[in-house]
Amino acid sequence: MTERSRIRVGVNGYGVIGKRVADAVAAQDDMVLSGVADITADWRLKMAARKDYALYASTEDRAAPMREAGFDLNGTLDDLLGAVDVIVDCTPKKVAAKNVEIYRQKDLRFILQGGEKHEVTGHSFVAEANYESAIDRKCTRVVSCNTTSTVRTLTALKRAGLLRRARGTLLRRATDPWESHLGGIMNTLVPEPEIPSHQGPDAQSVDPELDVVTMAVKVPETLAHLHYWSVQLTREASKAELLDAFRASSRIALIEIGDGLSAINAVKEMMADLGRPHDNLYEVALWADMLMVQGDELFYAYIVDNQAIVIPETIDAIRALTGREHDAARSIAATNRALGIGMVADSLGRG
Template sequence: MKNIAVIGYGVIGKRVADAISKQDDMKLSGVCDIISDWRIQNAVRKEYDIYAATPEAADNMKAEGITVKGNMQLLIEKSDLVVDCTPKKIAEQNVIIYKTQNIKFILQGGEKHETTNHSFSAENNYQSALNLEATRVVSCNTTSILRTLTTLKKAGLLEYARGTLLRRATDPWESHLGGIMNTMVPEREIPSHQGPDAKSVDPDLDVITSAVKVPETLSHMHYWNVKLKKNTTKEEVLKAFKTSSRIKLIRYDQGLVSNNTIKEMFLDMGRPWGDMYEVALWEDMLKIVGDELFYAYVVDNQAIVIPETIDAIRALTGIETDALKSITKTNISLGIN
């Protein structure tokens, strides 16, 4: 049983904390943040131990009636590993603390690969993360790229891949702050950062991405054009995708015609926050033309990295050395079929 700390209790942090609490081989030692509003108050309601990142934050929390167990230093001392879910650039500063305190840590995909020198995707490189001091769980979009392309690569089908990403403008809860309306914003550089990021996990991938920010917040959508290594059938491609337990094949003709209808399905399934941990890939939209494969899927930007993070905890702490066993255990705990 390993004690795991969560630093940063935002969109990802709260989900990671809940996921840790569902495991039987790790324990949530506490959550740490600077906020004292409804977000951290929900952590109190869940009876999580609360730690303050700064003295000022501690004072604000206490003023709101929150029992503060201590500071970040104390939380680190009672933990075996830290999952840092803080906003960009804050994690980079925290890394200095983690290294000084000689504690293992996991960063999120917004940080640079060079910060940890290892980037993680459970179905791709679990073994190389065993007992490391640190890793970085790649971003939501990069996770989806690795899941789908890895299945095709393992099946001997992938020559190269070219993808276009329609990226949500911001997280749903803060769309009143930084969202965009009545416009689309293309990323200036091609490739966009997701393709090179995928290569930080698997350098052998020949993948180029382009991205456009669109005025919605529910998810990302990807369109992919893959050059196949050999002539194949739609059935063989679907068989390859089915080897991943974290790709969910959906059908357009079943009414799943948009990201909001897919979100509604997962809400009806009883998932917390309607979270979709899987890549939702349209099997009836998938087409093969000659040696080219075309497909599209939806990515839940708030949820897809949660199971990856749990697996990364097991790999770094060494409590499970077998990738499939960890993935299966995580899937069962989170209700992934």
């Protein structure tokens, strides 16, 4: 594929999600990273410069300070927007909603992250659940990490004809690891003040048919989130049948405590050993040997890497919005191939 025929993608905001989106775009055969925009002038943007990513200032007033800090800018966000087919906004919560006005004025396709409200785009995205409904749209919102995992796992059960309703408890990490010195919690647990927590209604923005209720509590750790789920099935089913339902999703990795993967830190260490950039766990890591079924009730637990799980969804959303790929399965397969999704099962001998 020639560079001219590739999808031109820009990333606005080079933080925890933005840098991972940029790397993932650069890894795709059918996309080209046109550049990244930010307002920082510290080590984070220096890492982008080391990768020879084209750099832009997200706002006019930050261009001079960034140049004074030694960055060779290609211009401002306005210049980047003139050179892309899709802009992926990875700026902090509520900033993106303001940027939407700019994107709409320029008649650009754009993708927001889960920190923004569903109403801003009118569409929320998880590739395995509703890829087709995003084809040729002007915009979509890739839902949050916890919502993505919820939709992935419940969609797997739904497609197998097994899902009646689901109730989940989420143990949410306190903050991103790189910011743990700035805040977070210590020696306490902080419950979300409302039931359901926002993830359940958010999942229904992707699939309104889901009967799901979530509860959440913030815990004093930063590696990943942990989910516990209780699901009423449409009928009695065996453990083997349920594992096959989850296995049908390429973005659910079945792991086992028996392999020594008994805690979040061990799973993240495995990602490092697999050579994943930033130790990324793109999949939902679901404990197969912990899963239990009693009649028509299912109980299971899994890990969510909030820095990584939405990255493949964002890549698929790019293809859907541009209409370059109308088949969800082909897009998902291409993204998986580029990001090495499937390595977990292969490395454990369960490919």
